[in-house]
Amino acid sequence: MEPLSPAFTIDLRRLTVLRELRRRGSLARTAEALHLTPSAVSQQLASLARDLGVPLTERDGRGVRLTGQAKVLLAHADVIAAQLERARVDLAAYAEGGRGTVTLGCFSSGILGLLPAALRGLRARLPELRVDVVEAEPPDLFTALDGGQVDVAVAVDFAAAPPSTDRRYSRSDLLTDVLDIALPPDHPLAGRAEVPLRELAGETWVVGNTLSCCGAVTRSVCAAAGFTPEIRHAVDDWAALAGLVEAGQGVALVPRLARSLYTHRNLTLRPAEGTPPSRNVFVAVRKGSEGDPVLTAVREELGEAAAQLG
Template sequence: MEQVSETFTVDLRRLTVLRELRRRGSLARTAEALHLTPSAVSQQLAALAREMGVPLTERDGRGVRLTGQARVLLAHADLIAAQLERARTDLAAYDGGGRGTVRVGCFSSGILGLLPDALTALAGRLPQVRIDVVEAEPPDLFTALDAGQVDLAVAIDFAAAPPHTDRRYHRLDLLRDVLDLALPAGHRLAGGGPVDLRELAGEPWIIGDPASCCGAVARSVCAAAGFTPDVRHAVDDWGALAALVEAGRGVALVPRLVRPLYDRRRLALLGTLGAQPSRNVFAAVRAGAEADPVLTAVRDQLRVTAAGLADSVPSSGRAGRP
């Protein structure tokens, strides 16, 4: 291919396509995430390759993979995106901030257990800022963050989430959300203390979709205990999961963020022997946006609210109506 011209220009939208291909790993999944056709994605990548004068993809069986030149370009693309965010932040600060709309993407149990108190506090702290919430999980949540469809992501660390070292994002750890064991009230272990998860290896389990954060974490906890759970019911809704446990249809791991949903149920919430399984909850903004005064206020309030939850959540034990 031709060498890069000294006066070359780059279409930032095409860089977004390349960044998404890195995340998704295939043209089809990239197209689905960006609401494009695979042909349109290929055309965008081909046009970017012509702009750069270097190959960006190569065939890999029936799919494609990124070239070394593409990875070099992606490193610069991340820096460009961060610098544009800093420019936006500086412009917002110039006008004093304190106005506008912040869009927060968050996983379901975070919406249940973390956001309500934080949003109430922010309504008094930032009365002229509108905060919209959308339920989303990685990887779609971070695709939306990259595209500017959300301004702040609240997520759980698991395989589909960006690693701590991903410099596209500025992150803040918020909360260690402990997972308790939910058992039917009449279960043989319901009246005791902490349970060795291996005692439940032969039980029917209620676990979410393996692609979801909670489903993935629950499966990894069982794997760490030395068994593969017999998943009889694939349920992502926490209220529905509680109803199935109460009905004696299986056992489950539930995060303390949603514990209020279980307080009126006839079931037991118990700890586990050894280190309590947990999920790391974090907030992330695009690199370069961390100094935005409004986003800083939102992240600070999330941190304060999360700290209050960590201090107030009771230890696990018997729960439910008499």
């Protein structure tokens, strides 16, 4: 390739494709996340490489991996993205705040247990602000956040979520959501004040799929207790899960954020013995946008709602 020119420019859309490739790890998954074809992704990366005069990918078996130059560029890409967000915030602050639309992405039990109080507080605080809620989980939630389809992300820390050190985001913890054990009402352990998880090693389980936050957390909690759960029913709907437990089809771990769904169900909820299994819930915005007064208000109301639950 030709050497770098002092006047070289970067197409930010192509830079977004490179950032997504870092996140997804393959051309096919990057294309799916960005609603492009793998061929289009390859063309965007090739064009960016030509613009810069450096190789950005190299073959790795049937796939590709990032070159050293690509990793150098990505470090700058995170800074560029944050600076663009600061520019957007400054322009928004110039105009009158508290208007327009904010899109908030959140996982299902967070929508159920956390968002109602936060949205009520936000409506009282900024009555002219429109808030659109989208149900989503990592990694798709953060792809949407990166692309601007979502302005605020509320998520659970698990393998598919970005690490707390990810420089692309400004994040803060909201609450620790405890998971209780759901048992059929006639289960032999239903009379216990607390239930040792290890004693459920021989039970059949109702668990969400491996890509969902609660599905992943349940599997890791059982592994920490020393066993792999026998999963007979895989459902991601909390009401459906409750119905299966009520029908005696298995046991489950359920988050307290979704507890309102179980109030009228004929099943038993018990805390786990010892340190209760839990998951960390956090809120994130794009780095550089943390000064946006509207996004600040959204984050503060989420914090207030989380404190009430705590």
